[in-house]
Amino acid sequence: MRRSLPWFVVLALGWWLGRLGAEPPPVLAAGPADFQAATEAADPSIAHVAMQLSGHSRDDAVGSGFVLSADGLIATSRHVLAGAQNIVVHVPGHEPVVAQVRGPDDAVAVTVLRVPRAGLTPQAVG
Secondary structure (H helix, E strand, C coil): CCCCHHHHHHHHHHHHHHCCCCCHHHHCCHHHHHHHHHHHHHHHHHHEEEEEEECCCCEEEEEEEEECCCCCCCEEEHHHHCCCEEEEEEEECCCCEEEEEEEEEEECEEEEEEECCCCCCCCCCC
């Protein structure tokens, strides 16, 4: 008695085998030069976030974030700020400044900070 593979397995296997010879997506084919250009374009929007924990005078934790708006909203990871007393943000081209927590979002593990700065370069999102 001969057994045959279910039709959906045959179709999936055919699709997968067909993809083996396919060209890589354009973003991968462009190579390191485009990656470097993308990181250089994003540089003015990247924020260095340093935290001091209670009872310490030095930076206890560091992280990064990015500028959401020109008027000083910064997005960073929520877990980085756990237990922080002072949060200092440095954006390229601007002096470091103390940030205020505007609100954490537990669903996506992001915290929004506000810094008293104008004229920041927001990161394009999406």
